[in-house]
Amino acid sequence: MKLKSQAKNKTATPAAPLALALALTCAVAAPLAHAQNGPGGLALAQQQNCMSCHSVTRTFMGPALRDVAAKYAAKPEAQTYLAHKIMEGSSGVWGVVPMPANTQLNPGQAALLASWILTLK
Template sequence: MKSTSYAAFAASALLCAALSVNSSPVHAEAAGLALAQQQNCMSCHSVTRSFMGPALHDVATKYAGRDDAPVYLKHKILDGSAGVWGPVPMPANTQLTPDQAAALASWVLTLK
């Protein structure tokens, strides 16, 4: 296994553990941010301000009322998107596993 693959796996496992019932919200936030940074999400997104993509806080707020928000965002992360937040498309993130995308989606939804 490549070290980058192991690092991504480790970050994903850490995020899943951090989002469990008994973990602190601060730890979950740090683990989510670490995974987002490792997977280059922060190249286009910021937690609190719009950049090339929307602020992740805004994404969380927009989808907070959807019952299917975690699954919906997971698919947007994996498959990409166009036209939802403006003219800049979000590319598919084929380097992510479905579990990593689900972990990122869950973390983003905590940011509202």
């Protein structure tokens, strides 16, 4: 009887890590996709004070985020480029007011913000 229970455990074991990996992927990917394409990107932008200088639709201290999306939408590496600019800061691209570096963001957050911005075009 002991052999049967061990055999059952051995056949069930390889599927368990696969099921766990699938569950973790879904748990991580679904919120990320929602944040990139939905209100999560806006919420992160508000939380990280991006909206202190930017608006989605109008120029304020910085350019409108729709204008940023329109300018870079056709660029092949737009998401990577914008994520870098978000983290490192920029000057002279949109006028005389420099954008400070956002050192409080991790690379994933910067990438998420860049992806969300590009959906605004």
